[in-house]
Amino acid sequence: TPAATVAAAARAASPRTPLRYLVTGAAGFIGSHTAEALLRRGECVIAVDEMNDYYSLNQKQHNIDVLMQTAASTGAELRFYRGSCEDEELMRGIFTSERIDRVCHLAARAGVRPSIKNPHMYIQANVTATVTLLELAREFGVDNFVYASSSSVYGQNAKVPFAESDRTDAPVSPYAATKKSCELMAATYNHLYGLPTIGLRFFTVYGPRGRPDMAPFMFVDRIASGKPINKFGDGSSCRDYTFIDDIVAGVLAALDSPRPKAAVFNLGNSATVSLNEFIAAIEEIVGRRAIINQMPDQPGDVPRTFADLTLASKELGYRPTTSIRDGMRKFFAWYATEYQQIKQRDEAPISPPSPPLSSH
Numbered sequence: 565t566p567a568a569t570v571a572a573a574a575r576a577a578s579p580r581t582p583l584r585y586l587v588t589g590a591a592g593f594i595g596s597h598t599a600e601a602l603l604r605r606g607e608c609v610i611a612v613d614e615m616n617d618y619y620s621l622n623q624k625q626h627n628i629d630v631l632m633q634t635a636a637s638t639g640a641e642l643r644f645y646r647g648s649c650e651d652e653e654l655m656r657g658i659f660t661s662e663r664i665d666r667v668c669h670l671a672a673r674a675g676v677r678p679s680i681k682n683p684h685m686y687i688q689a690n691v692t693a694t695v696t697l698l699e700l701a702r703e704f705g706v707d708n709f710v711y712a713s714s715s716s717v718y719g720q721n722a723k724v725p726f727a728e729s730d731r732t733d734a735p736v737s738p739y740a741a742t743k744k745s746c747e748l749m750a751a752t753y754n755h756l757y758g759l760p761t762i763g764l765r766f767f768t769v770y771g772p773r774g775r776p777d778m779a780p781f782m783f784v785d786r787i788a789s790g791k792p793i794n795k796f797g798d799g800s801s802c803r804d805y806t807f808i809d810d811i812v813a814g815v816l817a818a819l820d821s822p823r824p825k826a827a828v829f830n831l832g833n834s835a836t837v838s839l840n841e842f843i844a845a846i847e848e849i850v851g852r853r854a855i856i857n858q859m860p861d862q863p864g865d866v867p868r869t870f871a872d873l874t875l876a877s878k879e880l881g882y883r884p885t886t887s888i889r890d891g892m893r894k895f896f897a898w899y900a901t902e903y904q905q906i907k908q909r910d911e912a913p914i915s916p917p918s919p920p921l922s923s924h
């Protein structure tokens with residue numbers, strides 16, 4: 565359209581013109597880090613999050629506070645909308661008033677085990693929300709639609725390492741099935757409308773502001789406070805743990821490289837760590853021995869994850885650099901300081917009502 569051409573010309577003439585990014589799930593772990601990195605680059609961030617109580621709202625509020633401080637110190641523009649991506653009216657209002665250039669859709673119900681108990685909620689929050697955004701993205705003609713997928717799409721019997729071209733037709737949890745469904749819907753919108761879409765299959769992400777329901781956080785929290793940890797299986801199960809800064813570099817590279825054909829990339833660390841090795845590393849960093857509660861294997865869990873990064877490296881220049889020990893040290897530094905303040909707020913007997921979040 566002529567308007568798009570004029571906008572593109574304006575951008576080319578002035579490379580400093582900030583682009584307008586819709587970041588969904590911006591109060592969450594990966595969303596808050598991505599939004600922060602965009603603000604530091606001077607971009608305009610339109611943040612959306614429904615602030616659900618899947619984990620501590622004080623932690624999500626803390627993440628939003630970090631974004632507000634970053635915006636204040638960099639002078640970059642940040643706008644926050646509290647609401648759900650499934651809310652077509654709200655999202656249409658945002659697309660209409662905010663003139664979104666690029667979408668970074670990271671909002672989702674994450675977590676494998678709860679999805680087995682509550683599959684309908686996962687379909688709604690993950691699939692319906694993604695389709696709502698895809699519809700608006702093609703209608704408003706955004707430059708690029710980047711969204712979170714997951715290593716869980718590879719299922720239980722995948723050969724290692726996992727390559728993007730491997731079969732993904734045997735998910736072992738409703739969560740994994742919703743992520744695969746999002747990939748299929750994105751590919752459909754690309755095929756039908758030429759919408760550039762990139763799905764990113766994240767492999768167990770950890771780091772400061774990490775998710776309290778995930779093993780890296782839970783293990784550190786429990787070992788540091790002398791509480792037993794639940795160890796599922798014999799400890800030989802392996803995970804490809806990826807540090808948040810490496811993930812953010814991959815997300816930004818994807819946002820910066822729209823491509824004509826629907827694409828999907830692994831974003832992992834390609835350095836798989838067994839559960840036993842992982843626990844030993846945490847014991848060393850925290851300086852305490854773990855008390856182990858031995859549990860049987862969990863349904864829905866896969867025995868190992870391991871990313872083949874050939875494609876992401878070639879197409880996105882993605883090269884993770886953080887070792888598990890360095891990454892877990894950085895996580896522990898955050899846990900021992902900022903997280904303790906969040907925890908205190910969580911444990912306060914009567915928490916004062918938090919001020920309403922600004923909504924535009």
Ligand code: NAD
Pocket residue numbers: 588589590591592593594595612613614615616618624647648649650669670671672673674675688689690693712713714715765766767768769770775
């Ligand atoms: P998170 O739970 O910290 O963040 C997700 C945020 O989205 C939350 O703040 C939540 O309130 C919000 N949200 C959820 N559904 C919403 C909806 N329908 N509308 C608006 N807001 C909504 O999770 P995360 O670890 O940061 O994960 C981000 C994305 O990456 C998710 O799509 C997740 O499935 C995917 N992923 C994460 C990992 C990981 O290791 N953390 C691995 C694979 C994939």
